[in-house]
Amino acid sequence: MSIPTGPVDLDTVRHTLETTVMVDQVEIRRPTGTAPLDADTGLVGPVPTVPVWSGNGAVLSAHGLAAVEHLVGGRWLDDTASWYGLVTPLAAPLPQRGDLVTVTAAASPTTGTIGRTWQALDPGEASTVAVARVTRLDEVILT
Structure with missing residues (x-):
């Protein structure tokens, strides 16, 4: 891990993250009610959701999050118990606990x-x- 020897230029770090890490398209949706029951099959359907945000971002494993520290030249994220993290630009809204x-x-x-x-898993960090929005994630299997 590299340790900055002088002041950190946060705009440069933000720009580096947005142009080299947040290069995928991600969508955030918020659950809005209860899952409907299909009376014919007895199966519960998906919980309805509404879109919250869509744009550039990255979903990184804990290993990927650690690798980004080296890219930006310093530690910018605390250790995490969760395996995944969502990284989005500061312009993105803060996700809430339970958002998909x-x-x-x-x-x-x-x-x-x-x-x-x-x-x-938790509201997005503020x-x-x-330099970026970071949200702890846990993978879910949707049917």
């Missing part, structure tokens, strides 16, 4: 994230000094 995050397009042709869905 789906990767809709990925810049890398070898990604395994397209179409996978995660749930926000800070008086920030």
Whole structure:
């Protein structure tokens, strides 16, 4: 890990993150009610959701989050117990606990994230000094 020796230029760090890390398309949806019951099959359907935001971002594993620290030249994220993190620009809204995050397009042709869905474990992190929005995620399997 590199340690900055002088003042950190937050605009440069933000720009680096937005242009090299947040290169995938992600969608955030918020659950809005209860799942309907199909009376014919007895199965519960999906919980209705409304779109909250769609745009550039990244879903990174804990290993990916650690690698980004080296890219920006310093530690900018605390350790996490969750395995995944959503990184979005500061212009994106703060996700809420329970919001669903789906990767809709990925810049890398070898990604395994397209179409996978995660749930926000906590509200998106906020800070008086920030370079990106970071939200802890846990993968969910939707039927």
